[in-house]
Amino acid sequence: MNPALHAAIAAGSASRWENVRADFPILHQQVHDKPLVYLDNAATAQKPRAVIDALVRFYERDNSNVHRGLHALSMRATDAYEGARARVAQFINAADPAEIIFTRGTTESVNLVARSLAAGLKPGDVILCTEMEHHSNLVPWQQAARLSGAELKFVPVLGADAEGGLDLAALDSLLTPQVKVFAFTHISNTLGCINPVAELCRRARAVGALSVVDAAQSIGHGPFDVRALGADYVAFSGHKMCGPTAIGALIARPGLLDAMPPFLGGGEMIESVSFLQSSWREAPWRFEAGTPPIAQAIGLAAACRYLDSIGLDHIAARDAALTAALKSSLASIPGLRIVGPPHERGSLVSFVMDQAHPHDLVTFAGEKGLCLRGGHHCTQPLMRKLGLPGTVRASLYFYNSFDEIDAATRILADAGRYFA
Amino acid sequence: MSADLSELYQQVILDHNKRPRNRGKLPTANRVAHGDNPTCGDQCNVYLRLEGDRIAEISFDGSGCAISQASASLMTTQVKGRTAAEVEALYQQFHHIVTTGETPDEISDLAAFAGVHTFPARIKCATLGWHAARNALIGDADPATTEKHTD
Numbered sequence: 122m123n124p125a126l127h128a129a130i131a132a133g134s135a136s137r138w139e140n141v142r143a144d145f146p147i148l149h150q151q152v153h154d155k156p157l158v159y160l161d162n163a164a165t166a167q168k169p170r171a172v173i174d175a176l177v178r179f180y181e182r183d184n185s186n187v188h189r190g191l192h193a194l195s196m197r198a199t200d201a202y203e204g205a206r207a208r209v210a211q212f213i214n215a216a217d218p219a220e221i222i223f224t225r226g227t228t229e230s231v232n233l234v235a236r237s238l239a240a241g242l243k244p245g246d247v248i249l250c251t252e253m254e255h256h257s258n259l260v261p262w263q264q265a266a267r268l269s270g271a272e273l274k275f276v277p278v279l280g281a282d283a284e285g286g287l288d289l290a291a292l293d294s295l296l297t298p299q300v301k302v303f304a305f306t307h308i309s310n311t312l313g314c315i316n317p318v319a320e321l322c323r324r325a326r327a328v329g330a331l332s333v334v335d336a337a338q339s340i341g342h343g344p345f346d347v348r349a350l351g352a353d354y355v356a357f358s359g360h361k362m363c364g365p366t367a368i369g370a371l372i373a374r375p376g377l378l379d380a381m382p383p384f385l386g387g388g389e390m391i392e393s394v395s396f397l398q399s400s401w402r403e404a405p406w407r408f409e410a411g412t413p414p415i416a417q418a419i420g421l422a423a424a425c426r427y428l429d430s431i432g433l434d435h436i437a438a439r440d441a442a443l444t445a446a447l448k449s450s451l452a453s454i455p456g457l458r459i460v461g462p463p464h465e466r467g468s469l470v471s472f473v474m475d476q477a478h479p480h481d482l483v484t485f486a487g488e489k490g491l492c493l494r495g496g497h498h499c500t501q502p503l504m505r506k507l508g509l510p511g512t513v514r515a516s517l518y519f520y521n522s523f524d525e526i527d528a529a530t531r532i533l534a535d536a537g538r539y540f541a
Numbered sequence: 542m543s544a545d546l547s548e549l550y551q552q553v554i555l556d557h558n559k560r561p562r563n564r565g566k567l568p569t570a571n572r573v574a575h576g577d578n579p580t581c582g583d584q585c586n587v588y589l590r591l592e593g594d595r596i597a598e599i600s601f602d603g604s605g606c607a608i609s610q611a612s613a614s615l616m617t618t619q620v621k622g623r624t625a626a627e628v629e630a631l632y633q634q635f636h637h638i639v640t641t642g643e644t645p646d647e648i649s650d651l652a653a654f655a656g657v658h659t660f661p662a663r664i665k666c667a668t669l670g671w672h673a674a675r676n677a678l679i680g681d682a683d684p685a686t687t688e689k690h691t692d
Contacts, residue, residue: 153543153545477606479606480606484549497582501579510604540607
């Protein structure tokens with residue numbers, strides 16, 4: 122989006138964003154007698170009334186188990202659950218709802234694809250990750266490597282504070298025909314840097330590798346077109362895009378799921394079962410063993426509708442304007458150093474302060490009503506490489522306000538003086 | 542200042558964090574132990590010179606939050622000159638303070654850590670240096686860790 126439109130959306134429609142903020146009941150409360158300032162959106166986003174109402178409505182009217190039910194409630198629940206799959210497909214521009222497997226979230230999605238693909242890997246094969254991966258897009262690949270004998274390699278991050286982002290030049294030597302899987306994050310949850318997903322997917326395909334994109338931090342923060350990105354697999358969580366917890370998805374390029382063995386066995390995923398063997402349903406249901414997260418999927422569809430009603434391009438512009446303000450405001454605090462890329466970044470800012478350890482800063486802020494996150498952000502290898510004990514992370518979403526950024530800055534400046 | 546915050550960051554703690562006592566390696570040490578809190582990234586090495594059963598000299602180094610570093614610093618001032626049994630009794634007293642918030646009747650600097658009990662995630666920070674010291678006393682070569690499970 123162009124900067125002029127950014128500015129117009131950020132400044133010219135303050136009342137609109139105040140109305141949006143009013144959609145989130147949780148934001149209007151005091152914590153420790155201070156107004157809540159919630160800047161921990163990268164961990165989980167808050168829920169608008171529309172999503173909460175969808176959950177309540179389902180439990181009050183339609184609650185039943187899905188599939189094979191021959192009564193009214195079960196048919197309603199099934200329609201709503203499968204309708205949610207179609208709504209999520211629309212949200213990310215997937216060609217067919219059958220490409221979407223509902224999971225508990227990004228972690229389960231990556232485990233599903235890693236465990237399924239491991240069955241086809243062998244010694245000599247390479248699984249390529251990056252040094253900035255969240256543990257959820259690292260540990261499952263470590264397990265896949267151990268199971269299959271494949272080797273795990275990493276695209277490095279550049280710079281003492283990772284200010285250079287991914288070392289794309291290193292890809293030339295790392296992306297060899299031995300690479301069968303290239304798993305990487307769209308937006309780093311620790312650094313905020315945005316990786317060039319479409320380019321990385323294209324380069325993976327050029328050597329015959331399957332691309333697996335962790336979209337946990339990007340979904341719901343801007344337009345997301347799974348077909349335009351050209352990814353083979355995309356994993357995301359619903360709770361980071363205003364949906365309920367315990368619902369997420371794995372999206373596969375058409376045709377890939379049919380070749381994949383199931384992940385979990387049990388009810389719902391079978392076609393026919395005898396004492397000694399079973400046959401599987403077609404995808405995606407083959408990958409959804411047991412009673413699925415029905416209400417959560419319906420809540421996720423409500424979140425898709427809600428975000429679409431605001432407009433993903435408007436959300437992206439709002440996020441960018443807030444993030445730019447947060448970044449320049451934090452940079453004014455003495456002793457504070459921002460970690461990660463200087464320019465293009467997702468809606469989070471990671472930093473350290475000379476005066477205090479991240480956990481002390483986050484504890485101090487928490488007592489002032491300011492919710493931040495401190496520590497390794499589930500990226501221990503990255504923290505070790507950067508020589509940091511952890512960082513403090515302030516992460517934004519469209520319902521945050523510029524006043525909250527001012528409040529956060531005041532509180533952190535106070536913390537700097539307190540621990541100095 | 543909120544009550545909980547000033548309870549947690551007592552002046553004694555802020556002071557030990559800014560001006561740690563007995564910080565650095567101990568050239569004459571005959572016991573060393575490493576403490577590690579992987580969830581926080583806090584690290585603490587404790588160096589002892591034992592004379593018989595008694596701590597003749599002690600120092601620590603490492604990195605971490607104010608609670609972990611102040612606690613390790615204060616610990617060194619409390620255990621110097623003590624026997625292993627006396628250190629264990631002090632540790633039990635300290636552990637009771639940080640987990641319950643109850644302070645002993647007699648005056649003790651350890652009571653400064655009573656505020657930790659309202660922040661359960663920080664209890665491991667407060668006990669890290671103590672775990673390392675106890676390991677050094679029993680001569681355990683394995684690093685002290687606040688986590689039992691590693692893979």
